[in-house]
Amino acid sequence: MFLSESGLRILAAAVLVLLYVVMCAAIWWRERRQRARAQHEAAALASAREGALPLLVAYASQTGQAEELARETARLLHTAGESVHLCALDAVDVKLLAQTQRALFIASTYGEGDPPDNAALFLAHSMAQAQDLSHLQYGLLALGDRQYAQFCGFGRALDGWLRAAGASPWFERIEMDNGAPQALTAWQHQLTQISSLGDMPAWEQPVFSEWTLAARRHMNPGSAGEPVFHIELQPPATEPALWESGDLAQVCIPADPQHPREYSIASIAQDGCVHLLMRQARREDGSPGLASGWLTQGAPLGAAITLRLRAHRNFRLEDNLQRPLVLIGNGTGLAGLRSHLRARAAAGLGPNWLLFGERNAAHDRLYGDELQAWCEGGVLQRLDLAFSRDRSEGAPRAYVQDLLAQSGDVLRQWVAQGAAIYVCGSLQGMAQGVDQALHAVLGEAQMDQLVRSGRYRRDVY
Numbered sequence: 280m281f282l283s284e285s286g287l288r289i290l291a292a293a294v295l296v297l298l299y300v301v302m303c304a305a306i307w308w309r310e311r312r313q314r315a316r317a318q319h320e321a322a323a324l325a326s327a328r329e330g331a332l333p334l335l336v337a338y339a340s341q342t343g344q345a346e347e348l349a350r351e352t353a354r355l356l357h358t359a360g361e362s363v364h365l366c367a368l369d370a371v372d373v374k375l376l377a378q379t380q381r382a383l384f385i386a387s388t389y390g391e392g393d394p395p396d397n398a399a400l401f402l403a404h405s406m407a408q409a410q411d412l413s414h415l416q417y418g419l420l421a422l423g424d425r426q427y428a429q430f431c432g433f434g435r436a437l438d439g440w441l442r443a444a445g446a447s448p449w450f451e452r453i454e455m456d457n458g459a460p461q462a463l464t465a466w467q468h469q470l471t472q473i474s475s476l477g478d479m480p481a482w483e484q485p486v487f488s489e490w491t492l493a494a495r496r497h498m499n500p501g502s503a504g505e506p507v508f509h510i511e512l513q514p515p516a517t518e519p520a521l522w523e524s525g526d527l528a529q530v531c532i533p534a535d536p537q538h539p540r541e542y543s544i545a546s547i548a549q550d551g552c553v554h555l556l557m558r559q560a561r562r563e564d565g566s567p568g569l570a571s572g573w574l575t576q577g578a579p580l581g582a583a584i585t586l587r588l589r590a591h592r593n594f595r596l597e598d599n600l601q602r603p604l605v606l607i608g609n610g611t612g613l614a615g616l617r618s619h620l621r622a623r624a625a626a627g628l629g630p631n632w633l634l635f636g637e638r639n640a641a642h643d644r645l646y647g648d649e650l651q652a653w654c655e656g657g658v659l660q661r662l663d664l665a666f667s668r669d670r671s672e673g674a675p676r677a678y679v680q681d682l683l684a685q686s687g688d689v690l691r692q693w694v695a696q697g698a699a700i701y702v703c704g705s706l707q708g709m710a711q712g713v714d715q716a717l718h719a720v721l722g723e724a725q726m727d728q729l730v731r732s733g734r735y736r737r738d739v740y
């Protein structure tokens with residue numbers, strides 16, 4: 280039996296609608312399962328030792344390393360029979376501290392000795408006042424990198440504040456330089472001392488697997504900046520590769536396997552492979568950077584890449600899924616924003632507004648066709664681009680933060696309608712400037728409220 284042309288069209292439309300319904304149902308089902316799992320985890324952690332005051336495990340984490348260590352710490356203590364309260368430092372206030380007798384803090388440092396975003400309010404409010412914490416015993420693991428002048432700056436400040444408030448450290452602050460395993464061993468040792476509940480179960484090591492370098496495309500030929508590449512990595516056939524938009528990929532490179540590099544994922548799980556947007560870094564002698572040089576140039580197509588997906592909860596959509604989104608970034612920061620836009624396009628969610636900055640329109644329109652198609656298809660309700668080097672003689676350079684200042688009224692409207700703001704890209708220059716512009720347009724109180732409610736999220740480096 281043959282169908283007429285209109286019959287075929289109806290059939291094709293019906294199949295499309297069916298596929299769409301199945302995809303929506305799958306997304307809904309996955310979210311339901313994730314929510315149930317999170318509730319179950321929280322209830323299980325809290326109920327381990329009925330009656331005992333829970334041990335507080337609080338993390339200050341920007342890209343999730345401290346958070347990951349805090350989760351593993353909480354899991355171990357819980358398995359050892361402790362009742363544990365796990366949360367971000369911003370969720371800790373004076374009242375909670377007054378009721379807490381034992382606490383573990385795991386805190387990283389950002390900017391130049393600054394706290395991560397999810398500890399900024401704690402610093403501004405709780406740490407700004409003197410408190411009596413003489414009832415509190417605590418342990419502290421500070422994460423940092425000795426290449427920065429203010430090594431473990433925030434962890435040290437937190438430790439100093441706790442001591443000044445009369446809290447008693449169980450042990451001297453442990454400082455972890457760039458993920459050094461010795462610090463982790465010292466931390467694990469201290470945990471066995473604190474819990475005094477018998478042997479601690481083994482710490483779960485992160486598991487890497489072998490992915491395949493499947494494609495690589497030069498994105499900005501002729502650019503005044505360093506070359507940028509779109510890279511596709513195929514998961515191993517044996518493993519389902521699941522991640523959420525906003526998550527990170529950790530890559531181990533052969534020349535430096537002890538220090539995995541982290542990149543924002545530019546694709547979504549439905550794409551079937553991880554996309555990265557990577558700029559080739561240059562060393563002082565002009566040679567390509569160790570990791571970016573290998574991934575953008577050294578490794579041949581088909582090469583095995585040792586990779587692990589890492590949840591980046593601070594930058595996921597989570598509760599903001601149904602909200603309007605304002606996405607702001609520059610350069611390769613488009614990666615994290617693109618994953619959100621692809622997720623929004625797949626789920627048919629909006630409205631979305633992208634503000635993006637690069638150097639020259641002629642060479643640096645990263646994913647330009649895709650952005651154009653999203654504008655035409657309605658995925659992007661608004662697209663504002665700032666090309667800093669395309670300026671008329673004598674005019675000042677315009678950056679993405681300047682676009683924000685120009686669109687103040689529109690931004691205020693979007694936020695009034697419940698929008699969440701996501702920023703991805705370089706901290707120096709872009710994210711700091713954007714933060715100042717947002718404060719100028721929206722005001723302190725509104726920004727405080729956005730941070731508190733998880734509507735201002737950043738993946739900045």
Ligand SMILES: Cc1cc2nc3c(=O)[nH]c(=O)nc-3n(C[C@H](O)[C@H](O)[C@H](O)COP(=O)(O)O)c2cc1C
Pocket residue numbers: 339340341342343344345346387388389390391392393395422423424425427428429430431432457458706739740
């Ligand atoms: C933009 C940026 C700024 C940083 N600034 C500092 C710093 O001032 N002092 C420091 O010790 N570490 C600094 N670090 C290193 C982080 O603290 C370190 O990578 C940490 O492991 C990150 O943990 P997290 O993923 O929990 O945020 C910085 C890292 C980045 C990307």
